Amino acid sequence: MKAIHxxxxxxxxxxxxxxxQTSADAILEKSAKAYQDAKGISASFxxxxxxxxxxxxxxxIINMQGEKFALSTPGILTWYDGRxxxxxxxxxxxxxxxxxxxxxxxxxNPIVLIRDYRKGFRSAxxxxxxxxxxxxxxxxxxxxxxxxxxxxxxxxxxxANSLPSYIRINMKNGTYSAIRISNLKTGLSRAEGFFSFPxxxxxxxEIIDLR
Numbered sequence: 494m495k496a497i498h499x500x501x502x503x504x505x506x507x508x509x510x511x512x513x514q515t516s517a518d519a520i521l522e523k524s525a526k527a528y529q530d531a532k533g534i535s536a537s538f539x540x541x542x543x544x545x546x547x548x549x550x551x552x553x554i555i556n557m558q559g560e561k562f563a564l565s566t567p568g569i570l571t572w573y574d575g576r577x578x579x580x581x582x583x584x585x586x587x588x589x590x591x592x593x594x595x596x597x598x599x600x601x602n603p604i605v606l607i608r609d610y611r612k613g614f615r616s617a618x619x620x621x622x623x624x625x626x627x628x629x630x631x632x633x634x635x636x637x638x639x640x641x642x643x644x645x646x647x648x649x650x651x652x653a654n655s656l657p658s659y660i661r662i663n664m665k666n667g668t669y670s671a672i673r674i675s676n677l678k679t680g681l682s683r684a685e686g687f688f689s690f691p692x693x694x695x696x697x698x699e700i701i702d703l704r
Contacts, residue, residue, distance in 0.1 A: 517616035520631050520650055524607050527655035533558040533681035534656075536674045540566065544668040556681070561688035572690050577704075579690035587699040588690060607648075607657060613639055614646070624649055624658050626675065642666070 528534070534557045541550040553566035564571035570581040573593075580589045614635040622632045630649040637643055642665055649659035654677075661671035692698075 517618040517633055524650050524655045528607055531679035533683050535678045535681055537676040539673045542670045558683055563688050572688050574688045587701055589701050589703055591703045630658055
């Protein structure tokens with residue numbers, strides 16, 4: 494199953510001295526509350542991933558509500574209803590069904606890091622930066638507190654709305670995946686079933702159950 498990857502396009506203009514663990518945690522807690530209060534969210538994003546000399550990039554749209562999300566990228570559609578994930582590959586006309594957890598879920602939708610980072614990461618405040626949009630952000634770094642394929646995660650939290658604008662996941666094997674979020678809209682209401690695979694729309698798709 495083809496993985497969904499993410500882009501690193503943010504410019505750190507100046508570094509501030511490391512602040513306390515409590516400061517980093519406070520920013521993440523505020524961001525988690527802002528995400529919860531935002532209700533339904535829709536955003537555009539730019540994607541980039543690098544593994545050795547192979548670089549892939551694309552653009553897409555993500556819709557989020559609580560633990561649920563729906564991703565749309567060229568040739569790939571993803572739905573997650575909080576338990577089950579469906580990934581539709583247009584070229585193959587197939588749907589891969591899984592129940593992602595831990596790092597697998599974070600790689601598909603890193604926004605979950607904001608909600609449950611305490612479950613497996615230590616946070617550190619790296620200072621303030623100016624993102625590519627020109628808005629000021631908090632620059633944070635998360636490092637695994639236990640066994641993980643992830644070596645470190647960089648986060649940019651928008652100072653104005655406390656929501657993430659950039660996430661980069663660095664893997665221990667030297668690859669990285671990152672996402673830059675833009676055109677973010679909040680307060681959206683999605684119909685029942687929006688975050689589940691619409692089987693009726695793809696009647697001839699091959700179903701591959703990986704659970």
